[in-house]
Amino acid sequence: MIDIKNLSYAVDGVNILHNISVQIPKGGITALVGSNGAGKSTLFSHIARLETIQQGQITIDGMDISHTPNRDMAKLIAILRQDNVIASRITVEKMLMFGRYPYHQGHPKVEDYEIVESTLKQFQLDALRERFITDLSGGQRQRVMVAMVFCQTTDYLLLDEPLNNLDMYHSKQLMKQLRQIADDYQRTIVMVLHDVNYASAYADYMIGMKNGEVLLQGAPAALLTEDNLNNLFGVKAPVVEVNGHKMVMHYL
Numbered sequence: 501m502i503d504i505k506n507l508s509y510a511v512d513g514v515n516i517l518h519n520i521s522v523q524i525p526k527g528g529i530t531a532l533v534g535s536n537g538a539g540k541s542t543l544f545s546h547i548a549r550l551e552t553i554q555q556g557q558i559t560i561d562g563m564d565i566s567h568t569p570n571r572d573m574a575k576l577i578a579i580l581r582q583d584n585v586i587a588s589r590i591t592v593e594k595m596l597m598f599g600r601y602p603y604h605q606g607h608p609k610v611e612d613y614e615i616v617e618s619t620l621k622q623f624q625l626d627a628l629r630e631r632f633i634t635d636l637s638g639g640q641r642q643r644v645m646v647a648m649v650f651c652q653t654t655d656y657l658l659l660d661e662p663l664n665n666l667d668m669y670h671s672k673q674l675m676k677q678l679r680q681i682a683d684d685y686q687r688t689i690v691m692v693l694h695d696v697n698y699a700s701a702y703a704d705y706m707i708g709m710k711n712g713e714v715l716l717q718g719a720p721a722a723l724l725t726e727d728n729l730n731n732l733f734g735v736k737a738p739v740v741e742v743n744g745h746k747m748v749m750h751y752l
């Protein structure tokens with residue numbers, strides 16, 4: 501479980517996160533949703549230890565992230581950042597092996613090769629294994645980055661907007677894959693998502709943020725009401741049910 505207690509954060513005297521206390525359950529998929537500038541990425545950066553905690557505390561499985569050594573954290577959480585810019589000439593295969601670094605420290609063992617192989621298959625990246633990351637399309641690169649996060653074999657996968665650059669087909673593919681990873685490998689996935697419909701279709705838990713605060717939390721089916729959506733996004737849209745999932749019809 502990720503336990504966030506009284507987390508506040510300010511930049512130049514401007515409060516960005518206001519005394520946030522929230523628990524992210526272990527197992528399954530949790531989606532962080534909310535309007536632009538709500539503080540999702542800032543909260544994410546704190547959980548991922550990319551930002552120093554000014555006030556408050558975050559523990560993951562009881563470990564205080566401010567006092568856990570980097571090497572231990574690297575075996576607990578794997579992160580996909582929004583600004584993962586890979587400029588180097590590195591192949592897909594090598595990129596995945598790079599994800600294993602906390603385990604092999606530059607000297608891959610049989611287990612590392614096996615995990616990279618199975619990840620290439622799991623993410624249908626076999627055909628791209630020799631390709632340089634720089635030569636891939638935005639969507640292909642995004643898939644490689646998620647695969648690299650997966651092959652770190654951590655209990656927690658933290659993904660900031662993993663659907664960036666993905667078309668309709670690949671977004672759905674990735675969400676299904678993440679669902680499978682959560683179910684079959686008992687990993688905990690926490691992701692920032694812009695599309696509440698993907699959260700509704702695939703997440704177990706949803707945290708809705710607004711103005712640096714957590715406004716709503718719970719199962720998507722319970723949270724996705726017209727009133728809540730209006731509060732969270734300022735959008736009035738009908739909510740319908742499709743195959744047991746709430747879907748927001750906000751396009752018209």
Ligand SMILES: Nc1ncnc2c1ncn2[C@@H]1O[C@H](COP(=O)(O)OP(=O)(O)OP(=O)(O)O)[C@@H](O)[C@H]1O
Pocket residue numbers: 511516534535536537538539540541542543
């Ligand atoms: N380093 C910074 N300096 C000043 N303001 C910042 C900084 N980082 C974030 N902010 C502000 O904090 C607020 C929250 O930003 P954040 O990126 O966390 O929102 P978000 O919910 O992830 O938004 P989006 O959906 O647009 O990605 C915004 O108003 C942003 O401008």
